[in-house]
Amino acid sequence: MADTQPVLVVTEPLDITADMVITHLNQRDVPVVRFNPADLPVGDLTVTARFGGCPASAPVAGQLRIPSRTADLEHLRAVYWRRPIWPAFDRLDADDARYAAAQVRHGLAGTLYSLDHPLWVNHPASNAAADYKPAQLAAAVRCGLTVPATLITNDPGEARQFITTHRRVISKTLRWTPYERAGIGLTSWAEPVTADEVDDSAAVAPHLFQARVDKVADLRVLVVGRQSFAVRIDSGLLDWRKDYSALSYTVVDLPSRLERALLACLDHFGIPSGSFDLALDRDGEPQWPELNPNGQWGWLEEKTGLPMAAAFADLLAQGDNPDDARYRD
Structure with missing residues (x-):
């Protein structure tokens, strides 16, 4: 029997953050169907979708089944798209694996994307659009946020001129990408850069250069629906992600002007x-580094006690019915 208006949770098996949200959904008696796309080739996930010949009110009908539960596609409450892993088909040769992987993405993901009635948190296509740093920078300016002078270029001369003009400049990746050298995984941090460090190899790909903010602390803000949770992070580090043991956390209230700008950016x-x-900065003014549309937040709830998982559960339980005043402007 299908669960009535379940929430789909799409994520990898060992996702503690998703577990936190599911716990709150269980407390609210909201049915949950959790799966990972990599389950499909091993027989633990089945999708069936019908188009055409369905009732006029249901442009798509069908079921998504896991061993313990079934969800009717036309009766989903919400989709929580977290950190799914797609099947690699390692046992197939390269051409067959590439073919099968494309069929899974376009068959499974395409079926889910065809559904316009459930609430998506967040829709993968929207996540992908929001993940482009140039698009973020332009949106931040449009929404009235302060953006440090930033240059994206693969012209070494332009990069050197920018650094000479602004003097204190950092470089950071346009997109985090798994990277190994001699079998060792490497992580790219925001790092200071000087003009003489920019050589002609910079022409190979665009790089992001940004005037360095004379900062005293960082601010991490999670927005869930229309709720915001703001945490000041003190570390003394240029990039606080380099050493979590050096961080201290303080819950703060956002100025209403800043909160409106962040909501406008998500909108x-x-x-x-x-x-x-x-x-x-030293005047207490927030300046824009970036938006992570699907960022981690579980450790912040553990450190501060802020009810972030409960907020996600409230939003997902509400689904696409905007009756709850907590999520209206």
């Missing part, structure tokens, strides 16, 4: 949730 990309990183 611009059509996503109900996102994690913002801001740098607080």
Whole structure:
């Protein structure tokens, strides 16, 4: 028997953050169907979708089944798209694996994308659009946020001129990408850069250069629906992600002007949730580093006690019915 208006949770098996939200959904008696796309080839996930010949009110009908539960596609409450892993088909040869992987993405993901009635937190296509740093920067300016002078270029001369003009400049990746050298995984941090460090190899790909903020602390803001949770992070580090043991946390209230700007930024990309990183300068003014549309936040709830998982559960339980005043402007 299908669960009545379940929430789909799409994520990898060992996702503690998703577990936190599911716990709160269980407490609210909201049915949950959790799966990972990688379960499909091993027989633990089945999708069946019908198009055409369905009732006029149901442009798509069908079921998504896991061993313990079944969800009717036309009766989903919400989709919580967290950190899914797609099947790699390692046992197939390269051409067959590439073919099968494309069929899974376009068959499974395409079926889910065809559904316009459940609430998405967040829709993968919207996440992808919001994940482009140039688009973030332009949206932040449009929404009235302070953006440090930033240059994206693969012209070494332009990069050197920018650094000479602004003097204190950092470089950071446009997109985090798994990277190994000699079998060792490497992580790219925001790092200071000087003009003489930019050589002609910079022409190979665009790089992001940004005037360094004279910051005293960082601000991490999670927005869930229309709720915001703001945490000041003190570390003394240029990039606080380098050493979590050096961090201290303080819950703060957001100025209403800043909160409105962050909500407007999410609305611009059509996503109900996102994690913002801001740098607080010596005057206490927040300046824009970036938006992570699907950022981690579980450790912040553990450190501060802020009810972040409960907020996600409330939003997902509400689904696409905006009756709850907590999520209206």
